[in-house]
């Protein structure tokens with residue numbers, strides 16, 4: 001059975017460099033195993049997301065949260081805004097149930113205007129997914145303004161990191177599936 005992968009990008013406009021980056025990670029994972037891939041961004045969440053509870057979210061946004069919670073693995077990215085993830089990205093992630101991502105493999109990515117905030121994955125995204133006790137892959141993926149051109153990742157180092165992050169996600173998925181198999185066997 002294909003593993004269900006959800007890629008969520010925090011971009012609020014299109015075309016989006018962040019969306020390109022998470023798509024590139026997803027393509028690499030798809031080279032390694034058969035996946036059932038869904039890609040969402042903040043634009044997909046639509047209007048009316050400035051609400052305080054999950055029940056009040058409009059349907060398109062609620063569907064994104066459901067998909068994130070039910071995925072076998074996530075590929076998550078955000079544009080850097082003022083040195084951190086974007087506010088709308090965090091706003092949507094705030095609706096994810098605190099227990100829903102425990103142990104879930106997650107690859108992390110970000111784009112910024114240049115190299116200055118390349119560590120945003122380490123000091124912003126990784127702690128956020130640490131809150132959820134998700135299993136984040138060790139290799140973070142970051143691209144500045146010159147590394148994605150015309151909707152394509154062109155930089156060799158970024159491409160190498162994309163391939164590494166995808167391979168690490170693939171390993172975590174294998175561990176997870178094996179663990180699930182053992183759990184099922186124990187239940188029989």
Ligand SMILES: Cc1cc2nc3c(=O)[nH]c(=O)nc-3n(C[C@H](O)[C@H](O)[C@H](O)COP(=O)(O)O)c2cc1C
Nearest residue numbers: 011016017018079080081082083111112113114117
């Ligand atoms: C409100 C705003 C704040 C930004 N702040 C930063 C920043 O602090 N550091 C940085 O490197 N880039 C910053 N940028 C540039 C974006 O991170 C960059 O253009 C990003 O690739 C946009 O992603 P997108 O194409 O997916 O929207 C900012 C852009 C905007 C619109």
